[in-house]
Amino acid sequence: MTAADSVMLREAREAPQVIARQRRENREVVAALAHAIRERRPAYAVTVARGSSDHACTVLKYALETELRLPVACLGPSVLTLYGTRLDLRGALVIAVSQSGASPDVVENVRAARESGALTAALVNVEDSDLAQAAEFVLPLRCGEERAVAATKSYLASLYALLPVVATLTGDSALHTALEGLPTVLERTLALEEHASTLAERYRFAENLLVLARGLHYGVAQEAALKLKETSGIHAEAYSAAEFAHGPRRLLAEGLPLLGFAPADAAATATEAAYADLIAGHADLRSIGPAPDSTLVTPGTGHAVTDTIPSALAFYLFAAHLARHRGLNPDAPPGLSKVTRTR
Known part of the structure; x- marks a missing residue:
């Protein structure tokens, strides 16, 4: 089997249709939320x-903070499920992201947040899942079945799903235009x-391999490091390009290669x-992104939050393709399964 035949790659190619x-x-749930x-x-x-899904949330954090000026924090699910502490989330917008909607710790936290008076929204692919039933609002990812262990189209769909809500709240015409044209940009x-x-x-x-980024692209770098571990067995870690200048830079003395994401935004x-x-x-550094001097230049979308x-x-x-160059099957990472249920 070639890389072109992999389930992972075939599902990634569905992204324009999913979006x-x-x-x-x-449209209706976007307007309601x-x-x-x-x-x-x-x-x-x-x-x-x-x-x-958590890496998608990193991107969403930057999007909500830069576009809505809404502070965003990442909740530790085990605070409730292991330590038994129910957080007071009155007055919060709680956003849960999951392809399967089946992880008990995510479900239990959303249920508890809703009981405490939070506004809860789930970005989920399985619309009759426990998570979808626990949340007040559900933004379906509309991916269809995702069979590859290494998620692709569900991650991309998670990056997109909340952005129409942001565009509706801000009235940002550039963002509306970018969202409308995104399927065409993904085809390119x-x-x-x-x-x-x-x-x-x-x-x-x-x-x-060390993966670097700043701002909106940092959550993409986190996702890249995870996928390199999953599909190629590479020990990859993501760093903010700003933080890397401190202690982690020492690793360059060991000859570690770098992959950077290069934005065209602020x-x-x-x-x-x-x-x-x-x-x-x-340093041995190559880059991916909409910046014009990237090694692999991606098409611009017309807005920073959609460029990711x-x-x-x-x-x-x-x-x-890297997995195949290494003689590996990206669809069969050792020791992993599609759905992981944590508490």
Whole structure:
């Protein structure tokens, strides 16, 4: 089987259709949730998720904070499920993200948050799941069945699902336009597959890899590090390009390669300067993103918060081909299953 035949890659290629389906079919719940947020005016937001879904929440945190000026914190699910502490979340917007909606710790936290008076919303693919039933509002991801252990289309759908709510609340015409045109931009991103494969080949012998980003793209870097572990067995870790300049930079002395995400938004200048400094110090760094000097330039969407989605899709093309360059099957990572239930 070639990389092109992998379930992971075939599902990633469905992203344009998934996003178009969300845009078409989620209009009513988007309007209802936006209305509830206007009426109840949450003072802050809290996210609840695990794995890839938690990485999507990192991107959503930056989107909510930059677009709505709404502070966002990540809730530790085990505070309730292991330590037995029920948090007072009155006045909060609680956002849970899960492909399966089956993880008991996420479900229990949403149920408790709703009982405490929080406004709860679930971004979930399985619409009759326990999580969907626990939340007040459900934004379906509309992915259809996702069979690959390494999630792709559900992560991309999670990045998108809440953005129409943000656009409705802000009235941002540029964001509305970017959301409307995103399926077309993702089709253009899929055309980069050969380039992504070529870039991946240079990492075929890597055992360790550091993934860097700033701002909105940081959650994409977290997701990239996870996927490199899952599909290629590479020990990869994500760092903020700002934080990397401190202690972690020491790792460059060991010759570790770098993969950076390069934005074209307000973080672009700082990110470019950080990467230029690393390259001047002889770091082996290649980049993915909408910045024009990226190694793999992704199509711009016209808005910072949507630019993350083509970047993530381009990385998935990269990751699937990297696994194949290493003689591995990205659909059968050892020791992993599709649904993980944690408490």
